[in-house]
Amino acid sequence: MTYARYGGPEVLEPTEVPTPKVPPGSVLIRVRAAGVNPVDWKIMAGGLDRLMDVHFPVIPGWDVAGTVEAVGFDTPEFSPGDEVCAYGRRDSVGGGTFAExxxxxxxxVAPKPRSLSWEQAAGLPLAGMTAQRTLDRLRLRAGETLLVHNGAGGVGRIAVQLGVDRGVRVIATASVRHHGRLRGLGAEPVEYGDGLVRRVRSLAPDGVDAAADFVGGVxxxxxxxxxDGGRHASIADPGAAEQHGSYIWVRPDARELHRLGILADAGKLTVDVARTFPMEQAADAFRASMEGHADGKIVLTPFPA
Structure with a gap:
């Protein structure tokens, strides 16, 4: 799937392109599933034009799970047939994961967690590493209390699980319809919106030790x-850095992704997949992502054989 100009989902179209070359130290992955993230359609609308060079026509997508088709010179880490997943963000926008x-x-590139399906593995990299990097930056310690804004989102659900695994008490904001799932993941849910401060303070009268913002505007x-002395970080509000907090932009890192895979295979982390779309329906997948309110990740499956 490609787009040749900035715009909405209507600019996406299936396109025949050459098979990618495989440089030294690289692997060619046959895509079994590709995760959809809001950043994909924000880039397509021109939202990162001031930050990243764009080479049209663009193949969108940063998240992928698949099998190694071939390896480049001096690539002892993998062999053809290996099952892998990756957060494939490059320094420029062009050759993404919405492809064969x-x-x-x-x-x-990291080994695919054995316990996750292809679709779950494709939904893990960006969301999982964003949550992990945020919690690492917050320097959480067992017994502390963490507030997760947008605990029902793709990043938030993973952050809840990572916090619980670290022995942290997690309070998570979400609409009421998501509260049951958040309780199942180990969080104490609270409704977002007006009155949030009062509701959080009713659960943590002395305040929370740390807060992770995965929505913005909070x-x-x-x-x-x-x-006093609490820490906070945001993936959506650069202003957090001006208030003694951190603004998070996750980097591709196979070691960090492998950390998440180990947790998944230990039964401590899962990925909720809300909907899957065939690759040729990527525009519909983008529309579903834009609507929000999904009960988990949106994932693309391969083109028909």
Whole structure:
């Protein structure tokens, strides 16, 4: 799937392109599933034009799970047939994962968790590493209390599980219809919106030790519920850095992705997949992502044989 100009889902179209070359230190992956993330359609609309060079026609997509088709010179880490997943963001926008084949350097590629389906593995990399990097930056310790804004989102659900695994008490904001799932993951859910500070304070009267913002627009509420000396980080609000917090932009890192895979295979982490679409229906998948409110990740499956 490609787009030759900025726009909405209507600019996506199936296209025949050459098989990617496989440079030294890289692998060619046959795509079994590709995760859809909001950043994919935001880039397509021109949202990162000031940050990243774009080479049209663009194959979108950064998340992938598949099998190694071939390896480049001096690539002892993998062999053809290996099952892998990757967060395939490059320094420029062009050759993404919404394709039959994608070539990626091995520093982005990790073994696929055995316990996850192809679709779950494709939904793990960006969301999982974003959650992991955020919690690492917050320096969480067992027994502390963490507030997760947008706990029902793709990143938030993984952050809840990572926090629980670290022995942290997790309070997570979400609409009421998601509260049951969040309780099942080990969080104490609270409804977002007006009155959030009061609701959080009713659960943590002395304030929370840390807050992770995965939605944006909640900085004032975050500061109002942090205890003295509390830490906060956001993936959506650069202003967090101006208030003694952190602004997070995750990097491709096979070692960090492998950390998540180990947790998944230990039964401590799962990925909720809400909907799957065939690759040729990527435009419909983008529309579903734009609507929001999904009960998990949206994933693309291969083109028909």
């Amino acid at each position: 084949l994608v070539a990626l350097p091995v520093h982005m 900085l004032a509420d975050t500061l109002a519920v942090l205890r």
